[in-house]
Amino acid sequence: MKKLSIILNLFFLSLTYLYGQNQEEYSKIYTKTFLETSQKDYKKALRTADSLFLISETPMFKAKSLMLSATIYKQIGETKKSVEYAMKAEKIIDGVDDLWLSKIDGFLASQYRSLELFDQSLNYINKSREVIKRLNNPKIERQMMGFVMQEKAYYELGAKDYKKSIEALKKSQEYFDTSTQNDYEFLTAQNEQLFGLNYFNLKDYEKAIAYYDLALKRLDEMPDNFVKALVYNGYSEVYIDKKDLKKAKKYLDLAEGISKNIPNIELKKVIYETSQNYYLLQQDFKELSKVNLKKDSVSEQIAENSKAFIRDSYTHLENKNRDIERNVKSKNWIIFVVGFLFVAGMLFFLVYQKYQRKKFDKVNQTLKDLKRTESLKVSNIAGEVKENVKLQNDGIIADEEEPIIVSSYEKKEHSSIMTETTEIMILKKLEEFEKSAEFTRNGISLSCLASSCKTNAKYLSYIINNHKGKDFNNYINELRIHYIIEKVKKEPLYHKFKIATLAKEAGFSSQSKFSTAFKKVTAVSPSQYFQHLQSAS
Template identity: 50%
Template sequence: MRLYQKNWRKIFFFLIIVVFARVSAQNPEEYNKIYTKTYIDISQKDFPRALKIADSLFSISETPRFKVRSLMLSASLLQQSGDIKKAIGYAVTAQQISNESDDLIWKAKISGFLATQYRQLKLFEQSKKYIDETIEATKKIKDQKIIDQTMGFIMQEKAYYELEMKDYTKSISYVLEAQRYFDLNGQTNPFIFANNNQLLGLNYYYLKEYDKALGYYDIALKNLGQMPDNFMKALVINGIARIFIAKKDVGQAKKRLDEAKRLAEESSYLSLKSEIYETSQEYYSLIKDIDKLQETKVKQDSIIDKIETNSSSFISASVSKLIKNNDDIKKETEKKNIAIWIALLLIISGIVYFFLYRRKQKDNFNKFKQFMENQIKTQDLNFEIPPNNIDNELHHETNYDNRSEGSEQNTMMTPATEKKILLKLEKFEQSKLFTRSTVSLPYLASYCNTNTKYLSYVVNTYKKKDFKNYINELRIKYIIDKLKNDPQYHKYKISTLAEEVGFSSQSKFAAAFRKITELSPSQFIEHLKKSSNFQAK
């Protein structure tokens, strides 16, 4: 019957907690009361019950923020009990929820918590990474009071890190910086101030400034005031005991140590127990109680083994997995970012290419237009050469006498011979003989009834080019004329056009075409088509 009553009381009490939590969890003020009482008071006296309350808070939470807070309450409790693996697991789950809801405040808090866990595991690189994440999240928060509060916690974490590194002066500077931020925030939570003063006391203890350390510990006890017994109070009293041990004040040391032991025995906080056992060994060493010293050492070793087992298990089984997951997420994010940048570059490249292409097209069309205008204006560019007759001979004679200054007169050639060669060339230009692939300087000299020397002289002097370029120009002008006047030629391949006018290869034809028109054959045909369509309209 008594057992039934005992079990019923437990069930009834749990139901009350759940119902109270359901009503209160959605109200920030009421939720904070449950959270604080569970974390500071209940966890000290009944750890399993505290965990159940935290789980209940999560099950009835209706918003991401309350879910995250309940998960972080569980994580904090599990961290105290030494179950690092579960503590970080809860924190990572909370982090995922906060990421989905884009809750910057809790992003910062969770990153700070993870920084602490990895620091305690001596994984300082991971710890620094989470501190950096906390700072980055804090930069995006708009509420200055929350920024100040978060920065205060960051400074506290940095102080703990420097304490681990045995740089006590630097640790003190971070504690004071944390206090400055809390003052800016208007912080009134006595637990936070007690934590700061406990940290200052511990640093000054290690610096052997015992009176200063004792002063800060006394302030910490005043901060805690009428709060229920908790692990912070135990740490403060333990710190005072260590100072009296250092001062060899056995009476005061025993009084404080006994009180700290009582609080530690009630707690599931493994690190706290280890600290108390460490101080106990210092005390028993002072009073030379070897048996008690050995007994306490065994107890501490047992606690340390448990902490290290949990830590080692986590490091070997979980950290590598978490780091891999984080790396995978990072790589996936990097891939997405790379894909986005590639897409942007392609778009930008496409736009640039489009404008450059349009500009090139415009330039090409201007070149085409200029060429066509010059062809109309300049006889040299017009393939329609007037027939050779007597009426034009005077015209030719006039032109022949207007040779450019500086052209060296071939004294072996008479003006009559020059005229005859020029008339023959005119006849040659009106023919299609230049389209033959076999045409050569000797062939044309034979056609003009002269020798190659005279012919070269006349071509160079009057046509202002060498034989090869002279023939190429005739061929290109001929094919342009065909393209202009016969649309059928637009359908021919470039190689066919090249073959028709006697070029041995398409590349030579294209090079000669570009030299004369500044356009490739295909570009010229494209603009010619556009021009023809425009005129047709």
């Protein structure tokens, strides 16, 4: 059936291209697949994207179809496949079409941002800017700079610099307003949703609602999509903060209704987080427990996809570095051998030349002194032997005077495992990590944290062991226990939670593991501790 579906897709799509590929028709299929089909049936959307690729005749169409697949994989949380398709597209279009190259760089910036690899994200943002400068088309430059500044806004939002994010959005919208974008309404609605989210984080609820209203007016004319779901979710967040539970539930239901029909796990995670806040405020612990399970499942899936991508990328980078190192060593060895042979050849030539000259001088001397006595000849021979011995001695002395080279490895044998700068950098990253609640994420690993700290597992393990006085697992467990204790102390609502709920909130996979870790840190069981805390209050 799958093969038949692909064949039928190819047949109907090929009718559109019977007399050559048509940019307008291609864009219609592309837009419909992205905005409609992918929101309802992502498998069908992927088949359409594959079909578009197979019938594409030019690098631009091939790259565009690959980016359609990359975008769909991004929506369903398949990070690795999404980046792979985008990089294939980048390779095809590089040197062919700067417009699409800048779009692809912008997309990769977005992917690395979602993985919280902000340096790589910023690198692709800057790369996209450089490509845009080469376009020499003011209209297209404005259009593309709108995309770049929108991605910059996402970047600043991820870094929690909401004012900078708003400034980037203003610039993005200025570019969109002066360009001739076919999907202007959708892009503007995206910006308005982001304006709303930033103002919500700044606690300016009136502006947040005003921007959500503007976005919804544009989106009402379009099929349900992830941006509309985010707008409804934004309304719900505002009304939760304002303690208006009736309106909060209304918009939360609308967001969930769209989310159920869209295979976008990042969207689901955002909505589940809002649901948690709603049910916590409602004190509906039964529903809160259900949402916690759903959110944990989605978070684990996202974390696993991200971890797999980072792990594979790290392995690829290690292999690449190993190959480079091996090639460098091979080249250095070849250079050493060639250099040695050259020097040896020159020395041999000089010695041989000297020997020949002496031999020639000796023959002339013998001819001139033909009448000399045998004793004189012996004397000449003895002189020659003496000269040869001197030559040999000269060579030995030269060899002895050559400097002894000590390898950098020997010099560093007793040095520290890392530089002081690296050590300070990792400690600073750990301090930021401890202030966040990232350690409550279920499934966090040493390699994942090392990637977040922009270092490797060996260095991070060394820092934790030497500066924190414990191994990685005990370090994370201790952070989690202190976190949940502070929660219970500061928020009386947590007194009503069961131990199992508190365990999940802290990031533990089971109540028993939580209890074991709790007792190890506090010397008492969780139930004893919380009973004492309640009696004391």
